[in-house]
Amino acid sequence: xxxxxxxxxxxxxxxxxxxxxxxxxxxxxxxxxxxxxxxxxxxxxxxxxxxxxxxxxxxxxxxxxxxxxxxxxxxxxxxxxxxxxxxxxxxxxxxxxxxxxxxxxxxxxxxxxxxxxxxxxxxxxxxxxxxxxxxxxxxxxxxxxxxxxxxxxxxxxxxxxxxxxxxxxxxxxxxxxxxxxxxxxxxxxxxxxxxxxxxxxxxxxxxxxxxxxxxxxxxxxxxxxxxxxxxxxxxxxxxxxxxxxxx
Amino acid sequence: xxxxxxxxxxxxxxxxxxxxxxxxxxxxxxxxxxxxxxxxxxxxxxxxxxxxxxxxxxxxxxxxxxxxxxxxxxxxxxxxxxxxxxxxxxxxxxxxxxxxxxxxxxxxxxxxxxxxxxxxxxxxxxxxxxxxxxxxxxxxxxxxxxxxxxxxxxxxxxxxxxxxxxxxxxxxxxxxxxxxxxxxxxxxxxxxxxxxxxxxxxxxxxxxxxxxxxxxxxxxxxxxxxxxxxxxxxxxxxxxxxxxxxxxxxxxxx
Amino acid sequence: xxxxxxxxxxxxxxxxxxxxxxxxxxxxxxxxxxxxxxxxxxxxxxxxxxxxxxxxxxxxxxxxxxxxxxxxxxxxxxxxxxxxxxxxxxxxxxxxxxxxxxxxxxxxxxxxxxxxxxxxxxxxxxxxxxxxxxxxxxxxxxxxxxxxxxxxxxxxxxxxxxxxxxxxxxxxxxxxxxxxxxxxxxxxxxxxxxxxxxxxxxxxxxxxxxxxxxxxxxxxxxxxxxxxxxxxxxxxxxxx
Numbered sequence: 046x047x048x049x050x051x052x053x054x055x056x057x058x059x060x061x062x063x064x065x066x067x068x069x070x071x072x073x074x075x076x077x078x079x080x081x082x083x084x085x086x087x088x089x090x091x092x093x094x095x096x097x098x099x100x101x102x103x104x105x106x107x108x109x110x111x112x113x114x115x116x117x118x119x120x121x122x123x124x125x126x127x128x129x130x131x132x133x134x135x136x137x138x139x140x141x142x143x144x145x146x147x148x149x150x151x152x153x154x155x156x157x158x159x160x161x162x163x164x165x166x167x168x169x170x171x172x173x174x175x176x177x178x179x180x181x182x183x184x185x186x187x188x189x190x191x192x193x194x195x196x197x198x199x200x201x202x203x204x205x206x207x208x209x210x211x212x213x214x215x216x217x218x219x220x221x222x223x224x225x226x227x228x229x230x231x232x233x234x235x236x237x238x239x240x241x242x243x244x245x246x247x248x249x250x251x252x253x254x255x256x257x258x259x260x261x262x263x264x265x266x267x268x269x270x271x272x273x274x275x276x277x278x279x280x281x282x283x284x285x286x287x288x289x290x291x292x
Numbered sequence: 293x294x295x296x297x298x299x300x301x302x303x304x305x306x307x308x309x310x311x312x313x314x315x316x317x318x319x320x321x322x323x324x325x326x327x328x329x330x331x332x333x334x335x336x337x338x339x340x341x342x343x344x345x346x347x348x349x350x351x352x353x354x355x356x357x358x359x360x361x362x363x364x365x366x367x368x369x370x371x372x373x374x375x376x377x378x379x380x381x382x383x384x385x386x387x388x389x390x391x392x393x394x395x396x397x398x399x400x401x402x403x404x405x406x407x408x409x410x411x412x413x414x415x416x417x418x419x420x421x422x423x424x425x426x427x428x429x430x431x432x433x434x435x436x437x438x439x440x441x442x443x444x445x446x447x448x449x450x451x452x453x454x455x456x457x458x459x460x461x462x463x464x465x466x467x468x469x470x471x472x473x474x475x476x477x478x479x480x481x482x483x484x485x486x487x488x489x490x491x492x493x494x495x496x497x498x499x500x501x502x503x504x505x506x507x508x509x510x511x512x513x514x515x516x517x518x519x520x521x522x523x524x525x526x527x528x529x530x531x532x533x534x535x536x537x538x539x540x541x542x543x544x545x546x
Numbered sequence: 547x548x549x550x551x552x553x554x555x556x557x558x559x560x561x562x563x564x565x566x567x568x569x570x571x572x573x574x575x576x577x578x579x580x581x582x583x584x585x586x587x588x589x590x591x592x593x594x595x596x597x598x599x600x601x602x603x604x605x606x607x608x609x610x611x612x613x614x615x616x617x618x619x620x621x622x623x624x625x626x627x628x629x630x631x632x633x634x635x636x637x638x639x640x641x642x643x644x645x646x647x648x649x650x651x652x653x654x655x656x657x658x659x660x661x662x663x664x665x666x667x668x669x670x671x672x673x674x675x676x677x678x679x680x681x682x683x684x685x686x687x688x689x690x691x692x693x694x695x696x697x698x699x700x701x702x703x704x705x706x707x708x709x710x711x712x713x714x715x716x717x718x719x720x721x722x723x724x725x726x727x728x729x730x731x732x733x734x735x736x737x738x739x740x741x742x743x744x745x746x747x748x749x750x751x752x753x754x755x756x757x758x759x760x761x762x763x764x765x766x767x768x769x770x771x772x773x774x775x776x777x778x779x780x781x782x783x784x785x786x
Contacts, residue, residue, distance in 0.1 A: 184492040192488075195479045195485065201545060208471075208538050208541060212468065212471065212531065213493050215534060216492075216527075219526070219530075223495075223496045224495075226519060327658075328656055334652075335641065342643035343642075402637070402642060404639055404641055410604070412625050412657060545606050
């Protein structure tokens with residue numbers, strides 16, 4: 046049965062430190078490349094003009110954040126299910142860390158979406174499926190963190206958090222589907238529907254490259270932040286344990 | 293009590309208890325399981341009937357909410373059909389939380405939760421029993437909402453497809469809500485935590501419900517409404533199964 | 547009554563350990579109550595007596611250790627083993643809005659009792675609540691509520707009875723009824739584990755006494771060999 050004890054060395058460089066450093070450097074490099082790709086490499090959208098044309102470049106970062114939020118979502122469900130089966134608190138930390146990083150990416154998705162929407166559709170917010178789902182997902186993340194905050198016992202916190210995460214995240218795909226049925230003015234870049242939705246633009250080959258670069262870069266960034274946060278949570282638990290031994 | 297009376301009592305006690313030996317049906321199958329679900333349901337409804345705390349609160353809140361929405365949109369919206377679907381589902385969701393809080397809240401406050409957990413039955417029976425009780429109270433409240441809206445909004449929403457939507461929506465709502473009520477029952481901020489946890493997860497039900505009610509109010513055909521019903525039914529099926537699987541995990545530290 | 551496969555101990559707790567966050571409440575508790583015996587568990591407030599009762603009754607899982615009831619491991623037996631346990635806890639475990647009869651009827655249903663009406667009647671007579679059986683529990687005095695709580699615990703005639711401070715807050719008449727009940731129950735091949743703050747009652751009611759202090763059993767002896775002074779001395783030693 047998993048215990049809260051974390052095996053820590055007092056000092057010394059270990060394997061996970063190397064991974065963390067490597068991921069961190071990789072993330073810096075990847076984000077630099079992705080910024081270059083989004084702001085310079087990708088050509089301007091031919092059918093747009095002026096502010097709208099410049100704002101279109103936010104799209105790459107917007108989709109990057111989106112993939113980060115999605116990664117957070119998936120990792121948290123995996124972490125929660127594995128925790129409930131194995132009762133190893135490391136997996137609970139994976140769940141919590143990925144939700145925290147996913148929350149930041151999710152808020153990034155919404156913010157970039159808003160900055161893009163205003164010049165393009167002259168409104169900050171629309172209830173189209175992707176934005177709706179992002180908003181709901183951010184609310185679920187926040188609820189998860191608030192809920193955990195109110196539970197004292199470490200293991201109860203992990204168990205209840207995991208139960209909530211599994212249920213809540215099952216609802217998100219359904220939210221997306223129902224919101225999509227309800228309406229959509231968000232340009233669906235990869236699908237055939239709504240190609241004539243306002244603000245849509247045809248994606249050329251270079252743009253696709255820029256998009257892929259951004260998505261990969263954000264995945265790397267997500268991983269780096271996840272590992273960092275996970276280690277922080279481990280240390281927090283270790284400190285709490287030491288403290289109670291001293292009392 | 294004097295000495296003789298006490299002695300007499302002791303005699304009768306011993307005699308009576310021995311004379312009525314207990315036979316308990318052990319093991320038992322699905323029938324005993326269902327019977328226990330029924331027992332929990334009946335107990336909850338009966339206790340509420342004697343006390344009448346929650347149902348009156350839910351209905352009072354609902355009536356108030358409908359009135360407030362009516363006043364808020366008065367003269368701003370040309371036809372009440374425009375906002376009625378939204379108002380209906382918002383009020384159902386918010387009123388429902390009151391009832392859900394009570395289903396485990398009262399047990400925790402009065403300390404009776406342990407008596408349920410001590411019963412020789414799979415804990416999911418408690419889940420289903422309470423879910424059915426919550427369903428009963430929330431549906432009753434929804435009926436009141438529909439009646440009040442009939443008068444205030446001058447709109448008849450008692451169409452069979454709408455009633456079906458409401459039924460499916462509330463089933464999903466209490467299905468997830470009962471699980472979350474159990475999760476939040478022991479926390480100090482239970483009343484605020486439950487809506488925060490529950491309402492984002494209810495988004496598909498809310499969207500599908502509003503979509504369907506709006507379709508009914510707009511006079512759409514069944515073929516247009518069917519997709520919403522499918523979403524509601526899928527939600528119910530998925531989440532009741534998931535809740536049933538997860539419910540037992542909550543009680544390891546009662 | 548039950549599948550008791552052993553005659554050594556009806557209630558056996560082995561190496562029970564439990565921590566709540568920062569506090570280690572129980573640190574390796576070993577306890578045995580034989581069939582037909584009553585054991586009184588003493589200890590300071592907050593020593594972990596209630597936690598131990600909850601672990602033995604199955605409400606809480608211990609971090610380590612196991613509970614055997616009638617030789618059967620509680621962890622492996624699943625929910626059926628709860629049939630053989632009766633618990634009187636700090637909270638009355640009764641529904642305020644319902645009458646005594648409705649309460650007992652509900653619990654009879656939960657325990658799948660075959661002829662509940664007669665049994666409920668017998669129990670209500672035994673705890674002397676028959677005339678008030680249709681009144682809501684919220685109208686009862688503390689003594690009456692406690693008697694009904696005991697009635698609820700014995701309704702399904704469990705071989706294992708756990709009574710957590712059943713006598714606290716009782717008026718003398720109710721306490722006397724309780725004493726009679728425990729005596730008659732203890733003589734009937736049950737195993738009873740109870741906790742109390744009243745040392746005299748412990749010596750009167752129980753066959754053996756155990757003292758829980760700092761998460762462990764520090765003293766354990768049969769009441770035949772004890773006097774009030776000895777027990778009082780024990781309690782002072784642990785600061786109770």
